[in-house]
Amino acid sequence: MTFRSRILECVTDDDLVFRALADPTRRHLLDRLYERDGRTLTELESDLEMTRFGVMKHLRLLEEAGLVATRREGRQKLHYLNPVPIRLIHDRWIDKYTERQVSALANLKSELEETA
């Protein structure tokens, strides 16, 4: 699968985001960026017992899922945490379920009040 077709897949599918999050090293990288982003690969690999190539691979998966955005600054490639895909999952899924709970409670309240 090419890089571009994976990007397109992420538009129609949250799979890439869930897959990217389903790994402790990648969640650790996101936590590091949450503390402070705009970091280079060298900074990000410093506390990981992993080859540079391994860290690059994880960062690439995060970038393909849209969770990490990169910017070039001079000769450096800086990594930024992009929280928008997580927000999209929140807005499309979590809000939907909380709404159902709220409406269930609202229905219960009106039923109780009717019978009272």
Added chain:
Amino acid sequence: MTTMTAQTTQVYSVFIRATPEQVWDAITKPEFTMRYFYGSELESTFEQGASYKQWAPEREKLWVEGEVLESDRPNRLAHTWRSLFDEDSAAEEPSRVTWEIEAQEGGVTKLTVVHDQLESAPKTAASVAGGWSYVLSGLKTLLETGEPLESA
């Protein structure tokens, strides 16, 4: 997890099933911004050097004020940003917001918002940190479904 210190450069991006022109209109026309940007109404001609104003609903208060730095429809828009939400933010130096719009394959457009030059605006940096995700999520939903987010 340690607490987040507000970042002086913040990068947000989202893929939207729309054309670059549609995305440009959604970020520059008040009838769109009112539906996803906390109900705010934009006022600007979006010409280089023009003022950029973001009003609270009903124009009750001016929320953001700035100046258009770059305007290249439908590819790129940059403007300064001074938050007027509260006195502390208003006293800070202006920061910069850059909107980058790139067409991708398959009728999809990538929108990237870079909010930077926040070094002398820590209150603003902290207050916009959660807001941009909400705004871009709402913008995507509006363009793809024609409806604002339910929680908006």
